[in-house]
Amino acid sequence: VSVPKSADTYHHGDLRNALVGAATSLARDGGPDAVVLRAAARQVGVSPAAAYHHFANREQLVQAVKQAALAQLSEQMESALGARSTPPRDRGRPRPSAAEVARQRLRALGHAYLQFAFDEPGLFRLAFGPRGPWPTDEPGDEPTDEPTGPHGDGAGPFVLLRRVLDELAAAGAIPLERRAGLEYVTWAQVHGVGTLCLDGPLADIDASERQRTVEQALDAIIRGL
């Protein structure tokens, strides 16, 4: 990776990344509509036209931010999952069942997802907002089996959710006849809490009540499996 040597050279050296960074910070503050190509260029200290050497148009810049946001969300979910991979062996207490562990992992996933929504509402809105076509799921054609690469960039929230649901099914916590399509349902349920708290009628409740709602929702989701 070539790092920009000094800021005062004619050639920037890493303009593409710099623009994505600036656009991301715009989105962070103002959501999807705030991603303004000219503003991003301004923030980087470059002429607007320079951006066109790296993006065909504004939409591509927005898509780049979207990808970055989704990658960040994935990463946080993954790390939340990592923290729950081995059940803490509590002094003397009976080791929790596989089903219970899997439930806790699903819970952790939901927490991470909503934490991201509340921490980064602008990015969350952009990542899941109405703007533009959804980036296709298949970068190449179809992942061979499971994208086993560590921190594989394509491994989105969806893949993580699927994995944990599979664990639940394997542990017998989900009747098999209900397993199909359940990632959509579960995702939607968690997602709804995020959108309703950000933009809906629940936008004005305070943090503690919101947290209570989150817990309650995760309870209900798990109960509904």
Place this chain on the structure above:
Amino acid sequence: VSVPKSADTYHHGDLRNALVGAATSLARDGGPDAVVLRAAARQVGVSPAAAYHHFANREQLVQAVKQAALAQLSEQMESALGARSTPPRDRGRPRPSAAEVARQRLRALGHAYLQFAFDEPGLFRLAFGPRGPWPTDEPGDEPTDEPTGPHGDGAGPFVLLRRVLDELAAAGAIPLERRAGLEYVTWAQVHGVGTLCLDGPLADIDASERQRTVEQALDAIIRGL
């Protein structure tokens, strides 16, 4: 109500409503961002400045559309509920329990909500989108008891949901210790299906698969009560 006599008079006669109508149709086609004051005026056949005799600014026009959209959603939910008010007395079959009836009513509510989302994605996005402050819940101060007026305009989706959840609690279908705050949770769960199918990664699934997801989600929600 005074009705505009003829279209070719200098005074329009019902410009405010006409503008809201035009703005609504703009929103229907293009979502929140498509509500453009000048375009609405154009569509009505009036100069842009005329709108300022009826709205202080664009935002007020948008809010009017939002209210209209919410009213329409309420109405459809209410009518779906009406169709389920008296259980059909099936020939000879055992009359369903109160709990079962209430569950069916909750289901009907969810169906109506999502039907609106899928039929009118633009209006749905505007009604629950990130734009502007959420219209306050209390028109006066606080509704005296229950807004019993037929088709009361203020009776939003929220009130309907609350009513049905109360029925469920009364019928013993919800443990009392879980009742508090459940309208938020339930709403969020249903809402998430809508947003994820409209703008999220589920935007591209076909209608039948979408319907399957809807049913599955409503099952899960009811099971989780």
Place this chain on the structure above:
DNA sequence: TGTACATCAGTGAACGCGCGTTCACTGATGTAC
């Protein structure tokens, strides 16, 4: 029934704004010989 006049609800032209995008250009970089 008629007339003066205040009020209301339109017009049309203009304002400034910031945007996305294009264009001909130019300075820096790196490669071939």
Place this chain on the structure above:
DNA sequence: TGTACATCAGTGAACGCGCGTTCACTGATGTAC
């Protein structure tokens, strides 16, 4: 090691656009006497 040159990644000025909003105005309406 030096030099010609193609290529890359910037500049700066300009384009057209459509927007929200304002302004002085004017035509229609309705009320007082």
